[in-house]
Amino acid sequence: MVQLFEDYKDxxxxxxxxxREAHPTDEWQMKSNIKDGVCYAQPRNLSDRLAIAxxxxxxxxxxxxxxxxxxxxxxxxxxxxxxERLYIIDENGKIAYRGGMGPFNYYPKEVRAWxxxxxxxxxxxxxxxxxxxxxxxxx
Amino acid sequence: xxxxxxxxxxxxxVLLVTAFIVLSKMAGGPKDAxxxxxxxxxxxxxxxxxxxxxxxxxxxxxxxxxxxxxxRERTAGRPLVLIFGSFx
Numbered sequence: 001m002v003q004l005f006e007d008y009k010d011x012x013x014x015x016x017x018x019x020r021e022a023h024p025t026d027e028w029q030m031k032s033n034i035k036d037g038v039c040y041a042q043p044r045n046l047s048d049r050l051a052i053a054x055x056x057x058x059x060x061x062x063x064x065x066x067x068x069x070x071x072x073x074x075x076x077x078x079x080x081x082x083x084e085r086l087y088i089i090d091e092n093g094k095i096a097y098r099g100g101m102g103p104f105n106y107y108p109k110e111v112r113a114w115x116x117x118x119x120x121x122x123x124x125x126x127x128x129x130x131x132x133x134x135x136x137x138x139x
Numbered sequence: 140x141x142x143x144x145x146x147x148x149x150x151x152x153v154l155l156v157t158a159f160i161v162l163s164k165m166a167g168g169p170k171d172a173x174x175x176x177x178x179x180x181x182x183x184x185x186x187x188x189x190x191x192x193x194x195x196x197x198x199x200x201x202x203x204x205x206x207x208x209x210x211r212e213r214t215a216g217r218p219l220v221l222i223f224g225s226f227x
Contacts, residue, residue: 001222004220011217012217012218012219012220013213013214013217013219013220014219014220014222015210015219015220015221015222016222016223017222017223017224018224018225018226019223019224019225020182021227022179022224022225023227024227027174027177027178028171028175028177028178028179029227030167030171038226038227039227040227046200046204047204050200050204052225053202053226055226057202065213066202067199067200067201067208067210068200068201068202069197069199070198070200074197074198075197075199075210075223077184078195078196079195079197079221080184080186080187080188081223082182082184082223083224084224084225085223086220086221086222087188087194087220087221087223088218088220088221089194089210089214089219089221090218091215091216091218093193093211093214094191094192094194095188095189095192095193095194096190096218098189101183101184101185102224104165118218
């Protein structure tokens with residue numbers, strides 16, 4: 001997604017929305033997260049959620065604009081976003097693209113195709129294929 | 140009649156075992172399948188939004204925790220790509 005952002009940020013706006021954790025230590029923890037040292041309990045308050053979001057952006061030097069969902073999960077509920085999902089909103093405030101529920105139906109390449117159909121292919125020569133999700137799997 | 144109940148019971152049992160095996164394959168193992176049912180399925184939503192619908196608004200917090208903004212504020216003039224996710 002970072003590559004997509006870099007490729008199209010002159011044409012479209014991007015916003016990452018951090019929602020409730022998918023695999024926290026006190027729920028369904030994944031072995032891969034233990035291996036990667038990504039071990040967090042499900043946040044019970046906003047400061048915990050903000051702390052994890054800040055850890056994420058700092059660890060990956062994440063350049064995409066970022067917002068954090070509130071503890072009522074308003075954005076998550078409005079967009080049926082959990083655990084991960086992609087959308088495109090057009091200039092008129094309408095849903096232009098609705099991605100499938102991640103991780104099984106999470107396809108950044110569909111977002112790239114939508115943007116490419118509008119603005120042309122912008123893929124950097126060194127860009128890696130985005131058919132598969134990056135290691136930082138949730139965003 | 141007794142035989143019908145027996146076969147219905149066997150069929151349901153086979154279906155349940157098959158579903159659990161498929162879920163285990165998807166999730167990564169039997170324990171993951173149980174956790175998936177316990178922790179993931181209750182939060183999974185297909186959602187009702189479709190292309191052409193008005194995009195819902197929501198208030199978000201900036202990373203500093205002090206500032207807030209609305210998704211709507213980011214939709215002026217250009218398409219907006221929303222990337223929902225978490226760290227884990």
